[in-house]
Amino acid sequence: xxxxxxxxxxxxxxxxxxxxxxxxxxxxxxxxxxxxxxxxxxxxxxxxxxxxxxxxxxxxxxxxxxxxxxxxxxxxxxxxxxxxxxxxxxxxxxxxxxxxxxxxxxxxxxxxxxxxxxxxxxxxxxxxxxxxxxxxxxxxxxxxxxxxxxxxxxxxxxxxxxxxxxxxxxxxxxxxxxxxxxxxxxxxxxxxxxxxxxxxxxxxx
Numbered sequence: 001x002x003x004x005x006x007x008x009x010x011x012x013x014x015x016x017x018x019x020x021x022x023x024x025x026x027x028x029x030x031x032x033x034x035x036x037x038x039x040x041x042x043x044x045x046x047x048x049x050x051x052x053x054x055x056x057x058x059x060x061x062x063x064x065x066x067x068x069x070x071x072x073x074x075x076x077x078x079x080x081x082x083x084x085x086x087x088x089x090x091x092x093x094x095x096x097x098x099x100x101x102x103x104x105x106x107x108x109x110x111x112x113x114x115x116x117x118x119x120x121x122x123x124x125x126x127x128x129x130x131x132x133x134x135x136x137x138x139x140x141x142x143x144x145x146x147x148x149x150x151x152x153x154x155x156x157x158x159x160x161x162x163x164x165x166x167x168x169x170x171x172x173x174x175x176x177x178x179x180x181x182x183x184x185x186x187x188x189x190x191x192x193x194x195x196x197x198x199x200x201x202x203x204x205x
Contacts, residue, residue, distance in 0.1 A: 020136035020169045021122070022051050027065050027106070029124060031081060032131045035069070038080050042073040045119040047134040052143075052153060055164040060152040062105060066134075068113035078110045094148045102151065109149065114182055118175050136169050137176035144192065145183050159196035166197065 028046045035044050050063040069077040078090045088108040089101050101107050113119075118135045134142075140162055143150050153161060165171070180186040 018169050020139075020165075022047050022133050024124065024131060024133065025050070027108075028131065028133075030084075031065065031067060031108070032124075033129070034080055034084065035067075035077060036129070039069075039073050039077060042070050042077070043113055043119070043132070044069045044077065045113055045117065045132050045134055045138075047139075049150070049152075052161065055161045055168075056153065056157055057160055058152075058157065062103060062107075064101070064104075064107040064109055066109055066111065066149075068111045068117070071112045074110070074112050081108060081110065092149075097148055097151075111149075114179075116179070116182060118172075118179050135175075136165055136171055137179060140165060140171075140176060141180045141183060141185060141189065144180075144189050145185050159192065162193070163197050 025048055028048060031046055035042070035046075045068040046065065048063055048065050049060070053059050067077070067081065075090070078088070082088050085106075085108045087101075087104050087106055088110065089096060090110045091112070092101050092109065101109065118138045119132050120135045121130050121132050123130055143153050143158060143161065147154055177186050177189070180189045
């Protein structure tokens, strides 16, 4: 009935359940079509940083599409997408990001998809075609981990975004911390959550 939120395996809390559904734009739909056709057995995840704006204090003027692809097919996926997208970068470092990526419009950033990353499969509206996109658990961990790529979401913005997400959506903390551990970020993320949010301690056990 929506009175209880599930926080993890056997862990629940009072509050309304609201599932996170990322917005999908035309670029993501096109990239999904290209990858699903060329690499049908490859896992990937597609989303756009514009979805972050509604949870932020300050609004970035530039957005970019994040495309994560399994390591075995990473370069193949990059070259497939490069045929259609001029502003595309493969695993850019800090210097490349600052010089050529983050201030451009309609940029595509291609990254390796970490194994067992929590992604979600959904159906595109009015079609039978599926798309793989980001979960809220993955979103929080990636924002915390990729400080250079998500530079606009750092500083005071990061705890502000996370507090908004915790307030608005149901989050599986077991799933989130398991993914954070795979990125070697579990303890630092726990420290941030305990120091910068006002949620009860049992949220972050």
